[in-house]
Amino acid sequence: MQDEQIIELFWKRHEEAIAETSKKYSGLCYYISYNILHNKQDAKECVNDAFFSAWNSIPPNRPESLAAFLSKITRNAAIDKYKKYNAKKRGSGQMYLILSELNDCIPAENDVEKDVENNNLAKNLNDFLKELNKIDRIVFLRRYWYMSSIKEIAKQYGFSESKVKSKLFYIRKQLKRYLEKEGIVL
Numbered sequence: 001m002q003d004e005q006i007i008e009l010f011w012k013r014h015e016e017a018i019a020e021t022s023k024k025y026s027g028l029c030y031y032i033s034y035n036i037l038h039n040k041q042d043a044k045e046c047v048n049d050a051f052f053s054a055w056n057s058i059p060p061n062r063p064e065s066l067a068a069f070l071s072k073i074t075r076n077a078a079i080d081k082y083k084k085y086n087a088k089k090r091g092s093g094q095m096y097l098i099l100s101e102l103n104d105c106i107p108a109e110n111d112v113e114k115d116v117e118n119n120n121l122a123k124n125l126n127d128f129l130k131e132l133n134k135i136d137r138i139v140f141l142r143r144y145w146y147m148s149s150i151k152e153i154a155k156q157y158g159f160s161e162s163k164v165k166s167k168l169f170y171i172r173k174q175l176k177r178y179l180e181k182e183g184i185v186l
Contacts, residue, residue, distance in 0.1 A: 105176030
């Protein structure tokens with residue numbers, strides 16, 4: 001079923017919207033949540049939470065891209081669950097390792113939240129990503145949005161792990177220079 005048809009089912013409040021969404025996007029949403037949580041049960045729960053959130057959000061929202069809309073909801077739900085789970089033990093998980101790679105080119109956390117609220121940082125990141133060639137953009141997003149491992153990215157695109165690491169290092173340096181040029185304080 002096409003996304004427009006699924007969105008229309010949401011708007012008409014047909015329960016079939018959830019079934020069709022699950023059929024089409026449960027794999028993508030599970031992939032996103034599992035890469036953050038590394039727990040099958042929690043990942044499945046996040047997918048269900050994302051579909052429930054979509055049900056509550058559509059209407060009034062009418063997403064242009066259902067895949068992007070669901071990805072964002074799922075990612076946010078998984079990050080929230082991860083934060084709750086790790087609040088007590090403060091372990092160093094994969095998510096913090098991946099995000100720590102961006103420390104040199106993204107402002108401090110409370111500055112990031114402030115800038116994202118103002119859409120300034122988000123706009124600059126989107127503009128930066130548009131300037132990258134397709135494969136660099138995909139590698140960057142796979143690592144920092146989908147939280148894919150270096151090994152997984154290398155395998156999928158036929159690169160060595162060291163090539164993926166080098167690409168990511170180079171892209172982060174580019175991002176840092178780009179944000180500094182745009183006046184984002186690091």
